[in-house]
Amino acid sequence: MTDDKAEKTSAGSYASPPCLAHEIDPTYFDASNVDPEQARDVARWRKGKREELRAARKTLRVEEHASVSARIADALENVLSSKFNGAKGLTLSMYWPIKGEPDLRSLMAKLHSAGVVIALPIVEIKAAPLVFRLWTPETKMVRGDWNIPVPPADARILTPDISLAPLVGWDDKAYRLGYGGGYFDRTLASLDPRPFKIGIGYGSAKLATIFPQPHDIAMDLILTEDGVQAL
Numbered sequence: 001m002t003d004d005k006a007e008k009t010s011a012g013s014y015a016s017p018p019c020l021a022h023e024i025d026p027t028y029f030d031a032s033n034v035d036p037e038q039a040r041d042v043a044r045w046r047k048g049k050r051e052e053l054r055a056a057r058k059t060l061r062v063e064e065h066a067s068v069s070a071r072i073a074d075a076l077e078n079v080l081s082s083k084f085n086g087a088k089g090l091t092l093s094m095y096w097p098i099k100g101e102p103d104l105r106s107l108m109a110k111l112h113s114a115g116v117v118i119a120l121p122i123v124e125i126k127a128a129p130l131v132f133r134l135w136t137p138e139t140k141m142v143r144g145d146w147n148i149p150v151p152p153a154d155a156r157i158l159t160p161d162i163s164l165a166p167l168v169g170w171d172d173k174a175y176r177l178g179y180g181g182g183y184f185d186r187t188l189a190s191l192d193p194r195p196f197k198i199g200i201g202y203g204s205a206k207l208a209t210i211f212p213q214p215h216d217i218a219m220d221l222i223l224t225e226d227g228v229q230a231l
Helices: 003-005 034-057 062-087 106-114 183-190
Strands: 090-091 115-122 132-137 162-166 194-201 221-224 228-230
Touching: 062 106, 062 194, 062 221, 062 228, 106 115, 106 221
Parallel strands: 090 115, 090 162, 162 194, 194 221
Antiparallel strands: 115 132, 221 228
16 A cells, blocks of 8 residues: 555545654653663664554555454454443544554444544644544544544544554554654643553564653553454
8 A cells, every 4th residue: 555545535545643643753852861862762763663664564455454454443342342341431532544554443433333432632732742522423524734634623622531542563561653753652641540541553563672761651552453462
């Protein structure tokens, strides 16, 4: 799949979650908490790994992508059932997929019909925590930052009980490698209490480590097409 195909937002194609903007925030590493030279080395390594892993997942055929997405959706339903009794009445923040990420949009509608409150993350202020707006199948989406479909400004603001975080890479300690903008970690750090955090990605994206830094926040679990992979 090409990036051009991934950027489409029509039915059956891909769009983009605002929490995964690819731009690197140069202030994201806190030099007071980590050696600046080490932080730069890690940033360079992560940049290379992001490019490598994103290139690899572009090789997925459309049929393979659909199959893997369906398996992840099934695995997520199992987690919600076993840990949250189906999550009825709870707020679950999901995402709009980009560039070959697992596509769980059909599950969004299914969970909504089962009584789960669905929210989508929005960038209202650059380099600030995300906000989460209510989504339903009837929501009239508008174009947000990076031309991403998002719920409109008058949609209700919610605080998630459970939050999905699509990832580029992951490790056994349940740390996720994102796109480098820092939005998700920044948002988690601002939420009290923090939601239950589920990283969503491919089994093939496993790394020995992401070399976690002080600002990195581990997921509560990592979920791939093979089920729960890291706790």
